[in-house]
Amino acid sequence: MHAALAAAHGAAADGEVPVGAVITCEGRIVASAGNAPRGQCDPTAHAEIRAIRQAAQALGRDRLEDCDLWVTLEPCAMCAGAIAHARIARLYYGASDPKGGAVEHGPRLFSQPTCHHRPEIYGGIGEREAAGLLRDFFRDRRA
């Protein structure tokens, strides 16, 4: 999660909402990305989507059954859907997101009967730093 938090700091430095994600495969980091929809001019460029795409490229396959995803914020519906498509084994996330999260909030995507893959899920990992980073970012933006 330290690497995911570092990617989130990088996103903040680029003026993006500070969320970072890392994918590990057998304990080794195979992808790391910050949130970058503005910089990349791509509304799908959330940290999780970018990390999944990077990992799939690096490993040369579109299923990541032996990979874990670490992200500083509860994934939204788009990213939770991508995690299911990628068959990620374990999802570790930091801060919860009552407004946009889709794991423990809103559609609770992995609990839907139509969800075809549910990772093991661990929330609240590094939550304090992840949430603080987001709070500071939005406070500075309002200032």
Added chain:
Amino acid sequence: MHAALAAAHGAAADGEVPVGAVITCEGRIVASAGNAPRGQCDPTAHAEIRAIRQAAQALGRDRLEDCDLWVTLEPCAMCAGAIAHARIARLYYGASDPKGGAVEHGPRLFSQPTCHHRPEIYGGIGEREAAGLLRDFFRDRRA
């Protein structure tokens, strides 16, 4: 929808599940893509995601408020989430998807209170051809 169906035929020819998507802006096609997770080695490479990324690149912005998306199959949760993030104005889709769809099935994403953008939605456009294409593809794959 003819162009989206053509993109779906292209996906089938490449051995991918035949779904195609097109984005129009003021009546002009700005992006067109077929489903390609295997070919692109990218679990997020659904037709809708590819078309949204293409359109955002072409228009040089990450919000597509003046764009419509045409897709041959009811979008899944990942793609419906991306459509909301991209602020697509109107969504036209062909066949419904009781197994994986997230518009009129499963999480019904655009009806969730946490959904921050809901396009106008028109289902069943070119449904017969879109559904036939999928049926033929899965029949041939089982054969």
